Amino acid sequence: MRNIDFSSWEAAMTTIVGLAVFTLLGVGIRMLMMQTIQQRRERMNRQINERVKTLMAAYRTLGGSFTGQLTVDPTHLRDLRERALAGGEGQPDTATASSERARRIRDAVEAALADILLLGTEEHCRLAGQAASDLAAGRPIHTAELVISLRSFIRSALDLGPMPDDVVIPLQGPTRTQGSAGRGKADGDKSGNKGGGGGGGIMSMDTVHGTDSVPPHAM
16 A cells, blocks of 8 residues: 555556556456356366266166176186087077177176276275186176275265165165166067068059959940
8 A cells, every 4th residue: 555646647547547457457367266266166076077977877887687687607618618618508699699698798798897996995896806807717607795885985976865774775786787688589579570561562552453443244
């Protein structure tokens, strides 16, 4: 306040201009800081959203089933073929067809474990690392403990309360995928229906032509 001088018109103008420049500089610095903080916050929010989205996809893959086989079979397709040939249990194609679903489940679980090892917490990485080691060693794994840990983290990240104590949740296992054979059969049925529809159309046209044609004796 010592430099503020209103003793003359020139001094007053100099003081006012100085105050205006100082105010503009302060406002500019403040806006720059706010913009930097906002950009950093938006970047962190995008990272958190991407992390939660990836872990939610892993949760659905590892815990999308409550019934049936809740373990992951680590057996590879080549091992099943060799086992079928060595045991004389029919053709290798039979073993291939029976293990198709287990192979797809194992591949999906491996991809989910890789995502968890990349974006999971320390506890998630420990559980996922143990599961991956068991799969690599050829041992069946259970995903229920890892699913529970993922569920707790996701609910906390979304500001949701913990699960109520009176809610009983059965053990969860990997999601059962639909077989490609079923899709092929459905496509075959559709093709058959289309073919049948075309045949029916030809017969109906023959019937129409037969009905509309003039009998020989009428001529």
